[in-house]
Amino acid sequence: MTKTIRNRRLRYSVVMIAVIALVAVFVIRLVDIQVVQAASLNELSKEKRSIPVTIYGTRGSIVDRNGTELADSVNRYNITTAPRLVKEFEGKLGGTRVKDVTVDQALTALAKASGGDVATMKKSIAANPKSDFAYLVKGLDVKHYEAVAALGIPWIYKEQQASRVYPTGATTGNITGFMGTDGAQAGLEYAYDKCLAGSNGSETYERGSDGVQLPGSTVTTKEAKDGGTLETTIDSDLQYMAQQTLASAAKDLQAESATATVTSVKTGELLAVADYPTVDPNDVDATTDKGAFGSRALTATYEPGSTIKAAIAAALIDQGKSSPTDQAVVPYSRSFPWGGTIHDSEFHDTENLTLTGILRDSSNVGITELGSRLTAQQRYDYMQKFGLFEPESAIDYPGQPSMDYGSSPNWDQQTNINSMFGQGISTTAIQIASIYQTLANDGVRIPLHFVKGCETADGKTIDAPDVQGTRVVSASAATQVTDMLQSVVTGGTLVGMKPISGYNIAAKTGTAEVAEGSKGYGSQRITSVAGMAPAEDPQYVVTVTFTKPQANKWSSGAAPAFRTLMSQVLEKYRVAPSTTQAKTYPSTW
Structure with a gap:
């Protein structure tokens, strides 16, 4: 009996010990879950349901x-x-x-x-x-x-x-x-x-x-x-007009590409920068010409041709080396001791031309005869002050050429001569527009730009360009060149362009040969017109360029697009018509 009781008590003790041990395990596990691992488990649970x-x-x-x-x-x-x-x-x-x-x-x-x-x-x-x-x-x-x-x-x-x-x-x-x-x-x-x-x-x-x-x-x-x-600073309505005008003209001329710019003279603001062809950013894949992904007006370099002659004339007058009526004997061609030769675009007998006549007829020979009165360094310095040979300081745009030419010209003897009629040097369409903005603005160059700045979400304006103006030539020199350029329209290379009724226009044409690497210059051309209006008080500068036109390889082919775009600008901004006759100087003597 006693043994039976002892066995029963033993079993009871074992069961109790087992129960207590089991409870202890649960308690320990509960403490581990609710206290020790609580934070990590809560976070894990949250991660499973938090998105x-x-x-x-x-x-x-x-x-x-x-x-x-x-x-x-x-x-x-x-x-x-x-x-x-x-x-x-x-x-x-x-x-x-x-x-x-x-x-x-x-x-x-x-x-x-x-x-x-x-x-x-x-x-x-x-x-x-x-x-x-x-x-x-x-x-x-x-x-x-x-x-x-x-x-x-x-x-x-x-x-x-x-x-x-x-x-x-x-x-x-x-x-x-x-x-x-x-x-x-x-x-x-x-x-x-x-x-x-x-x-x-x-x-x-x-x-x-x-x-x-x-x-x-x-x-x-x-x-x-x-x-x-x-x-x-872009005017989207004018930009549309410029794009339409440019595309129509480029197709008529069968040009490979084309650019157009419109600049406000007094501010240096670009109101339109048009390119042909161009990209639709809503459907980029539809554009197969990768060159159209940007703006050739800003990124494509070319030899400007005769549009540069206005800058040479302004430098001559500014230095007191010439005047609008300065006389020169101008043959069709000119040869140099090193064996080089230049000639005018069309054959002519030897002519007695003034500086005005040289610009009017766009004589290569004439501009080099008078332009040689300046040293190569002087001409280079003036070109640089007009905005050539260096990046556009007020324009931030990918793909712009660095154009870091240094402080002195690295020209051989022939290029020294050719540079005076825009051969052997590189520019962009924007840089040519800058030359004519400077002349139109009484000789003060304002860096061309088309961004005013970026207004941040908190109302601050950042990235505003520095558009401080700098004098390039005297007001007198700029005005005289502007007046001379009116002869280009009234009796020179743009005489065939239909006048813009009521307005005096000052402009210059350019027909540049396209270099073909080691082969030299071929038969392809880049034609252009750059000008301002009204000539007596210029408000706007318009430029157009056409690369490798096939239907008309002369600058006269670019004239209709220039006239149309300038007419649109004058009408859109309600520019008052000219009240005086175009000022002209004698072209011959």
């Missing part, structure tokens, strides 16, 4: 001088899902009654509302069926997104992002540039990316076990910041 979302900072706009948007950002929506949650559900699917909706029915309705493809959606889901993220359709506009949202599919989610649009399309595509999948690719988008780009923020929301977002669970973890607004 991070990027908040995109809106990229800033690019606007013209009147605030018209040239580039803007609009909301677009990507539709995502968690493949592991994709299943049949009860819902209206955009209808009026609740019903059982299969996955196939949901995807079919989603494709119809979004314009997406069912097969593509299924492939995306099947790629990793146990994952929490997959794209179903991308880039929906607001209208299509609202149609998708109205379906009420519980396992789809939105991902909002900004998409770039260009309201003026190809009209200003050469200036704005465009965005690509890797960010800014060209133009002002690229040059001012730091100012335009917004900074992204983030938020999280909690999702229940059924995959539906929990109301009121959204928490912003980082605020997004919008980009700045880039303000340009």
Whole structure:
């Protein structure tokens, strides 16, 4: 009996010990879960139900001088899902009654509302069926997104992002540039990316076990910041006119490419910078000419030809080495001791021309005879002060030539002569426009520019260019050259151009040979006209250039486009007509 009692007590003790041990294990595990691992487990639990979302900072706009948007950002929506949650559900699917909706029915309705493809959606889901993220359709506009949202599919989610649009399309595509999948690719988008780009923020929301977002669970973890607004000096209406005029003329002339610029004389602001061909930033792939991705007016170098002669004439007068009526005996050709020869574009007997007549007839021989009164260094210095041989200081634009020529000319004897009629030196269309802005502005050069600055989201203006003017030649020298250039229109190389009724025009033509590497100069030409109006008080400078025209290889072919564009400028800005006769000097003696 005693032994039986002892055995019973032993079993009881063993059971009690086992129970106490088991309770101890549970207590220890409970403490471990609720105290020791509480923070990490809570965080792990949160991660399983908290969904991070990027908040995109809106990229800033690019606007013209009147605030018209040239580039803007609009909301677009990507539709995502968690493949592991994709299943049949009860819902209206955009209808009026609740019903059982299969996955196939949901995807079919989603494709119809979004314009997406069912097969593509299924492939995306099947790629990793146990994952929490997959794209179903991308880039929906607001209208299509609202149609998708109205379906009420519980396992789809939105991902909002900004998409770039260009309201003026190809009209200003050469200036704005465009965005690509890797960010800014060209133009002002690229040059001012730091100012335009917004900074992204983030938020999280909690999702229940059924995959539906929990109301009121959204928490912003980082605020997004919008980009700045880039303000340009471009007049988008005039830009459109310039692009249309240029494209029409280039096609008529069968030119390989062409440029046009319009400059406000008193401010140095570029009101239009047109290129042919040009790119539509809304459809970049449609442009096969990679050279059209930017602006040739800013990036393409060429030998300017006779448009440079106005700068040589101004330097001569400024130095007191010549005057509008200075006399020269001008044969058709001229030979030099080193064996070089130059000649005028058309044969003529030896003529008695003044400096005015030399500009009027665009005589290569004549300008070199008088221009040689200046040293090579003097001429080089003046060209540099006019804006040649160095980058455009007030223009930030990708692809501009460095043009770092140093402080002294590195010319051989022939180039020293040829440079006076624009051969053997390189310029851009913008630099030629700068020469004529300087002459039109009483000899004061204002760096040409087409960006005013960038206004940041907090109202500060940054990236404003330095447009301090500098004197290049005296006001008297500039005025005399401007007056002489009126003879080019009234009786010189532009005499065939129909006058612009009521206005005195001062202009110069250029017909430059195109170098073909070691072969020298070939038969191709670059033709141009640069001029200002009204000549007695210039307000605007217009330039046009045509590369390798086939229908007319002379500068006379460029004249109609110059006349049309200048007429549009004078009319648009309501410039008062001239009240005096064109001032002319004797061209011969």
